[in-house]
Amino acid sequence: xxxxxxxxxxxxxxxxNLRTKGKLTAADxxxxxxxxxxxxxxxxxxxxxxxxxxxxxxxxALGDEVNKxxxxxxxxVQIVNEELVQILGGEQRRLQFAKTAPTVIMLAxxxxxxxxxxxxxxxxxxxxxxxTPLLVAADLQRPNAVNQLQVVAEQAGASVYAxxxxxxxxxxxxxxxxxxxxxxxxxxxxxxxxxxxxLGVDAELMKQAADIRKAVNPDExxxxxxxxxxxxxxxxxxxxQEGVDFTGxxxxxxxxxxxxxxxxxxxxxxxRPIIFASTGERLEDLEPFHPDRMASRILDLxxxxxxxxxxxxxxxxxxxxxxxxxxxxxxxxxxxFLDQLxxxxxxxxxxxxxxxLPGMGQMKQQLDDFxxxxxxxxxxxxxxxxxGERRNPKVLNGxxxxxxARGSGMTVTDVNQLVQRFEQAAKMMKTVARGGxxxxxxMGPVPGMGRPGASSKRGKKGKSSGGSxxxxxxxxxxxxxxxxxxATPTGSGFGLGGGAAxxxxxxxxxxxxxxxxxx
Numbered sequence: 001x002x003x004x005x006x007x008x009x010x011x012x013x014x015x016x017n018l019r020t021k022g023k024l025t026a027a028d029x030x031x032x033x034x035x036x037x038x039x040x041x042x043x044x045x046x047x048x049x050x051x052x053x054x055x056x057x058x059x060x061a062l063g064d065e066v067n068k069x070x071x072x073x074x075x076x077v078q079i080v081n082e083e084l085v086q087i088l089g090g091e092q093r094r095l096q097f098a099k100t101a102p103t104v105i106m107l108a109x110x111x112x113x114x115x116x117x118x119x120x121x122x123x124x125x126x127x128x129x130x131x132t133p134l135l136v137a138a139d140l141q142r143p144n145a146v147n148q149l150q151v152v153a154e155q156a157g158a159s160v161y162a163x164x165x166x167x168x169x170x171x172x173x174x175x176x177x178x179x180x181x182x183x184x185x186x187x188x189x190x191x192x193x194x195x196x197x198x199l200g201v202d203a204e205l206m207k208q209a210a211d212i213r214k215a216v217n218p219d220e221x222x223x224x225x226x227x228x229x230x231x232x233x234x235x236x237x238x239x240x241q242e243g244v245d246f247t248g249x250x251x252x253x254x255x256x257x258x259x260x261x262x263x264x265x266x267x268x269x270x271x272r273p274i275i276f277a278s279t280g281e282r283l284e285d286l287e288p289f290h291p292d293r294m295a296s297r298i299l300d301l302x303x304x305x306x307x308x309x310x311x312x313x314x315x316x317x318x319x320x321x322x323x324x325x326x327x328x329x330x331x332x333x334x335x336x337f338l339d340q341l342x343x344x345x346x347x348x349x350x351x352x353x354x355x356x357l358p359g360m361g362q363m364k365q366q367l368d369d370f371x372x373x374x375x376x377x378x379x380x381x382x383x384x385x386x387x388g389e390r391r392n393p394k395v396l397n398g399x400x401x402x403x404x405a406r407g408s409g410m411t412v413t414d415v416n417q418l419v420q421r422f423e424q425a426a427k428m429m430k431t432v433a434r435g436g437x438x439x440x441x442x443m444g445p446v447p448g449m450g451r452p453g454a455s456s457k458r459g460k461k462g463k464s465s466g467g468s469x470x471x472x473x474x475x476x477x478x479x480x481x482x483x484x485x486x487a488t489p490t491g492s493g494f495g496l497g498g499g500a501a502x503x504x505x506x507x508x509x510x511x512x513x514x515x516x517x518x519x
Contacts, residue, residue, distance in 0.1 A: 008298050010039035011080070015299075018073035029061045032076065046234045046265035049087055056083050081295050087264060088291035093248065093273035098219045101189040102134070104180055106216065108209050108244055109224035110236060111142060111197035114252035118224050118278055119194045120152030121286040126190055127157055134188035136179030137162035138172040138212060139196040149194055156283055159188065172196060172208060177215045193218070201236060206243030213244060221246040222275065225266060227254050237266045248275040251289070255280050267291075332426050334390040338382045341375055380408040381418050393419050 014035040018028070033054050040050045060079045097103045105122070107115045116139070123133040135153045137160060139145040146166035153160035161179040164170025176193050183191045195212055198205040213221060223246040225233055240246060249266050254277050267274050274289040382390060384407035389396055396404070396419060398412075405412045 007039055007043040010042065011036065011299055014039065015073065015077050015080075018076060024061070024072040024076070026062060029058060029076075033058045033061070036080065043264075046269060049265045049268045052268075053083055053087055077299065081299055084295035084298060085291045087268040088294055089267040089273045089289075090291060092288065092290045093275055094288065095275065096219060096247075097190075101187075102180065102183045102191045103189065103220070104191045104193065104216050104218040105220045105222060106176075106193045106195065106213060106218040107222050107224055108195055108240060108246060109197055110201070110226070110229075113197060113224045113226045114278060115139075115197060115224045116145065116148050116152060116194055117281075118222075118250055118252060118276070118286070119149065119192050120156045120158070121278065121283050122192060122276070123153065123158035124156035124283045125286055131190050132188045133158050133190040133192055134179065134183045134186070135160045136176060136183075136191060136193045137164070137166065138176045138179070138193050140164055140166040140170040140172050140175070141168060141196040143167055145194075145196070152283075159186075173211045173215050176212045180216050191216075201239040201243075206239075209240075209244045220248060222248050222250050223272070224250045224252055227251045234265050234269050237270050241270050241272070246272060248273055250274070250276045250278065252278040254278060255285070334382050334385065334393060334422060335387070337422060337425075338379065338390070341379055341382075377408075377410060377414070378418060381405075381410055381415055384408040393422065 014032055018024070018032060036057065037050055037054045040053065041047070045053075057076075057079055060083075061076050095103075095105070107119060109115050119135055123135055126133045135149055135158055137146045137149045139149070144167070146162050146164070150160050150162060161175075161182050163178065164175055172195065176195075179193065180191050193212065193216065195209055196205070221244065223237065223240050225237060227233075229236070237249070249270070249272055251266075251274055266272075274291070277287050277289045277294070279285045279287055381404060384404045385396075389400065389404075396415075401412050401415045401419075405415050408415075
């Protein structure tokens, strides 16, 4: 996650220095806590939160739970992880729906924090869960705010209630009240009210938001905060809590490159849980906020559960079974490969998915260099092929490859590389599907992946360990020949008796010596 990248790097480096310690002294703990404090302050985490956090970490790190641990460094990482989870809210909190529809959700926050975009993202997510959301355009101050909400609602496939043109015209309190009544008549089970924001906290903003809350009595008031605004995030959150109060927090723009640590302080300072995290510009880039998973990402421990959930949403289980059968029966084609690419694109950014794997913080440069457009180029090449060529790449001669390159806007070299990579990948996947050991180019067979009972190269070496190990090639050949001649014949693969091996002649020994430069 880009926003917490610097904090993650600093903490990871701090813990790396602990791994060489067999036992932690008080000085080691104090030094580690000092580095953690600096990392958090550099990341814009509020001072009051930093003091409380480091005090708890130090107390636990000097306690018996670390002294008795077999690996003190890992135990300290575990303590920091648990305390991070606590300042992020402890447990996940979901939206609370009303017992009687419609559920009213009011959005509040400063101008530019991403309220309107979040309204569309939330509507799309609720649509996917079987709800019928209605977006209410109550931001009548910002220029074209109503038009923006209408566009976002259309993209999300949701209905919108916008009786006023906005741009300073209309009463937002009346629009909000009428919107809830309209939703009740039209049988919408969720109402999302997009309210106005300001460039800064002021009395007019708070009064308008408070009046809307009194008029519609919302079930949820979500405070949308920009994760990139720095230390002012805490002051703004406190001002909204005192003026309007809110039931939950939404962190937006977590894909930015700002330090973003102040956003970590909001839940701890206000006592309100973070419910959603917005991680991109697309309407699909909205995640339920899990404090434990976010803490794991910050500490570069990965977020496998979120990755699995996204994969389950994008991949069809029945299609996956069919694909497994094709792999096992060697029927995997470029058409199947294209289908897999399209399903992967549904999951979102490849960089974001790879970033959820444990330890990927150490490969930041490789992730930054990864070109997302490579998938589009690959898709263009495959789409330029005929169905017959996709099913059987072996028919791709020079003229066909030139045609495909021209049709996709790529070069013949690109086409050749794609076909070569596909053949290697298909071969590896077939091997794995049969329970074999994949041979990765440049790495050799992957250890521990063979079939049960299958012999490895090491096992095969062990069978011939009775041979000579002499450094002299001629002597070694002669000794091995003697061993072979004394061995009991076991027969050939065709059931014929195997004869004893013949010892090399003097001329053959001389040739061997010449080959190895022996005089």
